[in-house]
Structure formats: C-alpha cells, structure tokens
Amino acid sequence: xxxxxxxxxxxxxxxxxxxxxxxxxxxxxxxxxxxxxxxxxxxxxxxxxxxxxxxxxxxxxxxxxxxxxxxxxxxxxxxxxxxxxxxxxxxxxxxxxxxxxxxxxxxxxxxxxxxxxxxxxxxxxxxxxxxxxxxxxxxxxxxxxxxxxxxxxxxxxxxx
Amino acid sequence: xxxxxxxxxxxxxxxxxxxxxxxxxxxxxxxxxxxxxxxxxxxxxxxxxxxxxxxxxxxxxxxxxxxxxxxxxxxxxxxxxxxxxxxxxxxxxxxxxxxxxxxxxxxxxxxxxxxxxxxxxxxxxxxxxxxxxxxxxxxxxxxxxxxxxxxxxxxxxxxxxxxxxxxxxxxxxxxxxxxxxxxxxxxxxxxxxxxxxxxxxxxxxxxxxxxxxxxxxxxxxxxxxxxxxxxxxxxxxxxxxxxxxxxxxxxxxxxxxxxxxxxxxxxxxxxxxxxxxxxxxxxxxxxxxxxxxxxxxxxxxxxxxxxxxxxxxxxxxxxxxxxxxxxxxxxxxxxxxxxxxxxxxxxxxxxxxxxxxxxxxxxxxxxxxxxxxxxxxxxxxxxxxxxxxxxxxxxxxxxxxxxxxxxxxxxxxxxxxxxxxxxxxx
Numbered sequence: 001x002x003x004x005x006x007x008x009x010x011x012x013x014x015x016x017x018x019x020x021x022x023x024x025x026x027x028x029x030x031x032x033x034x035x036x037x038x039x040x041x042x043x044x045x046x047x048x049x050x051x052x053x054x055x056x057x058x059x060x061x062x063x064x065x066x067x068x069x070x071x072x073x074x075x076x077x078x079x080x081x082x083x084x085x086x087x088x089x090x091x092x093x094x095x096x097x098x099x100x101x102x103x104x105x106x107x108x109x110x111x112x113x114x115x116x117x118x119x120x121x122x123x124x125x126x127x128x129x130x131x132x133x134x135x136x137x138x139x140x141x142x143x144x145x146x147x148x149x150x151x152x153x154x155x156x157x158x159x160x
Numbered sequence: 161x162x163x164x165x166x167x168x169x170x171x172x173x174x175x176x177x178x179x180x181x182x183x184x185x186x187x188x189x190x191x192x193x194x195x196x197x198x199x200x201x202x203x204x205x206x207x208x209x210x211x212x213x214x215x216x217x218x219x220x221x222x223x224x225x226x227x228x229x230x231x232x233x234x235x236x237x238x239x240x241x242x243x244x245x246x247x248x249x250x251x252x253x254x255x256x257x258x259x260x261x262x263x264x265x266x267x268x269x270x271x272x273x274x275x276x277x278x279x280x281x282x283x284x285x286x287x288x289x290x291x292x293x294x295x296x297x298x299x300x301x302x303x304x305x306x307x308x309x310x311x312x313x314x315x316x317x318x319x320x321x322x323x324x325x326x327x328x329x330x331x332x333x334x335x336x337x338x339x340x341x342x343x344x345x346x347x348x349x350x351x352x353x354x355x356x357x358x359x360x361x362x363x364x365x366x367x368x369x370x371x372x373x374x375x376x377x378x379x380x381x382x383x384x385x386x387x388x389x390x391x392x393x394x395x396x397x398x399x400x401x402x403x404x405x406x407x408x409x410x411x412x413x414x415x416x417x418x419x420x421x422x423x424x425x426x427x428x429x430x431x432x433x434x435x436x437x438x439x440x441x442x443x444x445x446x447x448x449x450x451x452x453x454x455x456x457x458x459x460x461x462x463x464x465x466x467x468x469x470x471x472x473x474x475x476x477x478x479x480x481x482x483x484x485x486x487x488x489x490x491x492x493x494x495x496x497x498x499x500x501x502x503x504x505x506x507x508x509x510x511x512x513x514x515x516x517x518x519x520x521x522x523x524x525x526x527x528x529x530x531x532x533x534x535x536x537x538x539x540x541x542x543x544x545x546x547x548x549x550x551x552x553x554x555x556x557x558x559x560x561x562x563x564x565x566x567x568x569x570x571x572x573x574x575x576x577x578x579x580x581x582x583x584x585x586x
Contacts, residue, residue: 016321017235017278018361023343024326028285062345062503063326065285081247082447082493083404083479119329119497120247120447121286124404124477125411134288 001044005029009048023049027060035075036067064118072107072114074152077131081120087127093117095142099149112152163429164390164416166378166398167371171259177293179300182261188306190380191265194272195312203273207376209384211396216241216332216369217446217475219463222376226274228356229364237365238271238279239341240373243325243332245284246446247497248477251400251412252370256283256290260297266373268307268318269380274366277317282337285326294322329501333549334367336503347505348549371400391417395462399476403430406437406482418462422452425461426480437482441565445474447494448554450561470561487566488573491559492520498555509552512543516559523573533570537563 001009009029012022026048030041037060046053060066078084078093093104096115100108107114123129126138132148165171175181182188194203208223229236240263244252255263263281271279283291298320302308309317323341325331331340335349338360359365375397379387388396395417404410408431415425422444426432433439441451444461449472452459459469466473481490499513516539519532540556540563547553563570 018342020343021323021341024340025324028324028326059343059345060326063285063328065327080493081497082490083248083410085493086405086481086485086490119500120245122244122250122253122284124248124250124402124479126250127404127410131286134286136286136289 001030001033001041005033009045013048019049023056023059024063027056027063027066031066034070035072036070070107070111073112075114075116075131075133077116077118077121079119079121079123079127079129079131080117081124081127083124084120084127084129089117089128092128092130092140092142092145095145099146110156112156113149163414164398164419165414166390167255167262167374167400168259168412168414171254176259177257177261177297179261179297179304182259186381187261188265188301188304190377191269191272191306192312194269194380195314195316200273200275203269203380206379206384207270207273210375210379210387211394212372212375212379212387213395213463214369215371215375215399215476217246217448219473222368222372225356225368226270226366228354229274229366230357232364235278235363236274236276237360237363238267238274238276239334239337239360239365239367240267240279240281240370241332241334241337241367242281242283242287242290242370243337244287244370245329245332246448246475246477247494248402248404248443248479249446249475250402250404251476253287253290254400254412255370255374256287257293260293261301262374262377263370264294264297264301264307264320266376267320268301268311269376270366270368270373271318271320272311272316273376276366277319279318279320280341280360281320281322282331282341283322283324284331285324288324291322291324298322328503329497330503330549330551333551336549337367338365345503347503348551350548391419392460392462392464394464395473399461399473401425401461401476401478403478403480405442405478405480406434406439406485407480408432408434415461418460418465421458421460422478423454423457425478426457433480433482437484440481440483440485441487441562442478442480443471443558444476444478445472446477447479447497448472448550448557449474450557451565453565472557486524487562487569488520488524491562492517492524494558495520495555498551502551502555506548506552508543508546509548509555512539512552513555515539516555520559523570526573526575528574530574532574533563533567536570 009026042053042056046056130137130140170176170185212222213219267279328346330336331346336346340346355365390397463473495517499517502509504510540560543552
C-alpha cells in the first residue's frame with residue numbers, strides 16, 4: 001500500500017469496537033489502489049491485523065468485489081438480474097464481448113476494459129443497469145456503451 | 161387508491177439530500193424531541209404501538225424485536241441492514257441516495273430507544289457512492305450535534321458508523337451480516353442464540369432494515385397509535401414497493417398496506433404492461449417468493465392477504481413478466497443467482513441449487529430430458545425447510561410455484577427423444 005493508504009489502514013484498526021472489523025475496509029483500500037488484492041498485500045494486511053495470510057485469504061475469497069487478478073482501467077459490470085435480463089441485459093453483454101473481443105470476466109489486451117456480468121445491483125427500476133468503476137448507470141443503451149468505449153480508447157491514445 | 165407518501169413525502173424536494181433542506185422540511189425535530197423530552201422507553205413504546213413490521217423481508221414486529229433485548233447492563237448495538245440485494249428490490253437504495261438524513265435520524269432515534277451507543281449501517285459493497293453520501297450526511301449531523309459524543313448537549317453518546325460489504329447476497333441475512341461486520345466470511349450463524357441476546361461481538365444487538373428505521377421517524381411524528389391506523393390491523397403503515405421487469409413505469413412506489421391491490425399497483429400506478437402485451441406472472445416480494453398469476457392480481461398488498469394467496473410480501477420487490485417471458489428462462493436466471501450466492505455451508509442449498517441450475521440450463525437450451533420436470537420438483541422438496549438458513553427456501557420459492565402454475569410450459573422444454581437418435585427403445 002502507498003503511504004497514505006497505510007496510514008488509513010492503521011487508523012481503521014481503532015475505528016471499530018473490535019479490531020477484527022477493520023479487515024474488510026482494509027481490503028477495500030487495497031482493491032482501490034491496485035484494482036485487485038495482490039499476494040504481497042495479503043501479507044501486509046495480515047501483519048497489520050495480527051493474523052495469518054491464510055486467514056485473510058479465507059475472508060477475501062468469500063466476497064465477489066475483491067479481485068485476485070488485476071482488472072482493467074474500466075471495470076464494466078452488466079447487471080444480469082431478472083429485471084435487467086427481461087429488459088435487454090444479455091444484448092448489452094454480448095455487445096461488449098463482441099466490441100472488445102473478450103469473454104465473460106475478461107480484460108482487453110490493452111488493460112483498458114474488464115467486462116463482468118454481475119448479480120442484481122439493486123437498480124431494478126432502471127433496467128438495464130450497468131456499473132462502471134462502481135458508479136451506477138441507469139437504462140443503459142448500446143449507443144451509450146459504444147460512445148463510452150470510443151471515448152475511453154481516444155483518451156488513452158492522446159495520453160500516449 | 162394512489163400512492164400514500166410518508167417516507168417519500170419529501171423525496172422530490174430539491175436539495176433534501178442535504179441537511180439544511182431536510183431540516184426545513186421538519187427533519188431532526190423528532191430526534192430533538194425524543195432526546196430532550198422523552199425517555200428511551202417512551203420512544204420504544206411508540207414503535208410498539210405503531211405495529212410496524214420489519215420491512216426487510218421477514219415482517220417481524222419491530223417493537224417486539226426491540227423488547228427481546230435482555231436488561232442485563234451489557235453493551236447493546238444497533239445495526240442497520242442496508243445490504244439491499246434481493247433481486248427486484250431497490251427501495252433502500254433510493255432512501256440512501258436521495259434522502260439520507262431520514263435514515264440517519266431513524267438510526268439515531270432507534271439507537272436512543274434501545275439504549276445503544278454504537279450504531280452501524282452495513283451497506284452492500286456496490287453502494288460505494290451511497291457510502292460516501294451517508295458519510296457526508298453523518299458529518300453534517302455531527303456538526304449540528306445530532307450524533308457523536310454529546311448528542312444535543314445531553315452528555316449522551318450515539319455514534320453512527322457506516323460499513324461497506326464486499327459483494328455477497330447472504331450478508332442480508334442478519335447473522336451473516338453480523339459475521340461480515342466482524343470482518344469474517346459471511347456464513348450465517350446457528351439460531352438460537354438470536355442477535356438480541358448474542359449479536360455483534362457477542363453482545364445484544366438489534367438488526368433492522370433501512371425502510372424500517374426510516375419509518376421510525378414518521379411514527380414519532382404521527383404518534384404510534386395514529387400510524388397503526390394506516391393499513392390493516394396486522395399490516396400497519398405504508399410500504400415501499402419496487403416495481404420492475406416488463407412494465408411501462410417501473411419505479412419505487414409507496415402505498416398504504418392493504419388498501420391497494422397488486423392489479424392497482426401494476427396498472428394504475430405503474431402503467432400496465434408494455435404496449436401490445438399482457439402480464440403473465442408477478443413475483444410480489446423479491447425473487448425469493450412464489451409467483452402470482454393475473455387471476456390473483458386482485459389480492460390486496462398486505463402481509464396476510466399475500467400469504468393467503470400463496471405468496472409473500474417479502475421485501476416489496478415486485479418483478480413482473482409479460483407474455484414474452486419464458487418461465488424456464490426466468491427460473492434459470494433466478495436459480496443461477498442463488499447458486500452463485502449460496503455460501504456453500506450446508507449441502508441441500510449448495511448442491512441443490514447447483515443441480516437445479518444444471519437441469520434448468522439443459523431445459524432452457526432445448527435439451528430437456530423426460531423426467532426433468534419431476535427431478536426439479538424432487539430437488540425442490542429436498543431443499544424445502546432443510547437448510548441452515550433461509551437462502552435455501554428462497555432459492556426454490558419462485559421455481560416450486562412455477563412448476564405448479566406453468567407445468568405445461570416446463571414440460572414443453574422436454575425434447576421428445578432423449579438419445580442422439582431420438583426416442584430410445586424401451
């Protein structure tokens with residue numbers, strides 16, 4: 001973890017009535033910084049928490065928002081809840097797979113996009129819903145996704 | 161009857177997500193009154209008198225839940241269940257994102273009533289933006305003395321701490337939530353002991369849903385007895401219903417319990433089916449409850465009427481399907497959800513959801529085999545009531561009813577022959 005997050009992690013140890021509660025917030029810090037939970041950081045977290053890396057692994061493996069492999073710059077999560085599905089969610093996923101040449105859970109070679117299909121994200125009234133980097137987008141269309149992909153790709157080119 | 165907006169009374173007021181507008185609309189007046197003029201017991205009595213039932217899904221009377229806390233001087237905790245994950249349900253999300261101070265006021269009021277110094281708001285990991293909104297609302301409330309070390313100068317400490325989960329439906333089950341809040345895997349605990357006697361960190365704990373705690377503010381405003389006059393005798397007050405699926409105006413709607421039928425909600429309020437289509441079935445209480453077909457749509461929306469109709473009010477997440485929906489596809493989608501979300505702790509749920517998913521998948525892809533419909537029914541009965549926590553029963557709620565209501569449709573997914581050359585010789 002970088003110095004700022006390490007400081008935050010240490011503060012978390014005193015945030016709750018019992019130290020054990022700090023583990024999940026600490027893993028969120030790591031996931032945010034690295035886009036996943038790298039092996040080396042598991043040891044850092046275990047050390048801070050006064051537990052073993054194996055225990056930290058056992059907890060983080062339970063939760064789907066902690067990734068073991070790095071995700072792309074944009075983590076695109078298409079909701080596949082029933083309400084989204086009957087409103088075209090499968091079309092959105094298929095569109096993303098075809099446009100980006102990835103399969104479910106895959107990351108593009110340039111590391112720009114990861115596409116996941118996720119279980120209900122509680123946006124059923126705004127179906128189909130998509131989450132990009134943990135921000136909700138309601139009533140998503142293919143056109144919106146097309147524009148987003150183009151814009152993101154251009155940004156990278158101009159940046160390079 | 162149209163909507164009756166109690167919790168959503170001010171939701172469309174511009175800026176009500178901030179504390180100033182919230183206060184202008186009368187916000188935090190009840191907190192001030194309770195903390196300065198009422199005893200904690202008097203607040204709890206109002207909630208008891210209101211007949212409020214838990215809005216998360218189980219519908220347990222809130223006042224009674226509070227009364228189970230032992231009076232033994234141990235530290236007590238209040239935990240707000242904001243892990244809204246039941247497919248079809250998106251009501252708590254709207255409270256959190258649009259009128260967060262209603263929740264904060266309800267949490268502090270309830271913590272005061274049950275004598276808890278520490279309250280936690282456990283939010284599903286996907287509500288990252290909601291988490292920041294709640295953090296900001298807590299900071300605003302702290303600045304004005306509504307929470308913190310010295311609530312409104314009374315010397316009383318009530319601290320509210322938000323907590324972000326990390327993606328696990330099962331953490332909406334209250335004991336799994338407590339495990340997760342303690343920093344562990346979200347495996348449900350054996351009950352008893354119930355959280356009231358051994359909850360968070362082994363201490364007496366009350367776990368209440370977002371909508372339940374928000375309703376406490378309105379109960380104090382109206383008085384418990386007045387609130388109890390809304391709705392029916394056994395289903396008091398108003399309830400938020402999330403309407404989604406194949407419907408013209410999906411949305412969150414607040415109605416008086418027992419005064420509006422499912423048909424009125426779906427047609428008059430939510431606009432009916434998309435043009436040129438008809439409704440085929442609805443799941444009225446989140447994806448865990450049995451289907452209702454349109455012949456039952458005149459059922460009033462309250463706990464007892466929906467139960468008598470063979471389903472449940474649950475979370476109030478109404479998923480409605482029209483004549484384009486294939487019941488096997490829909491059942492498959494729901495089963496994949498439960499298979500993914502089963503914590504794996506007990507066999508009927510872990511194995512049962514996997515097998516149900518496999519059989520449904522082959523039926524959906526046109527490779528159903530003779531006997532598959534019977535296999536589905538058999539698997540359902542092997543899960544029904546046999547699992548450690550309610551997830552197993554939730555997984556089969558819609559499917560078991562679908563098998564009864566739409567048996568022909570399931571049967572139609574069975575291919576005539578069951579071998580590569582067609583019919584196998586007897």
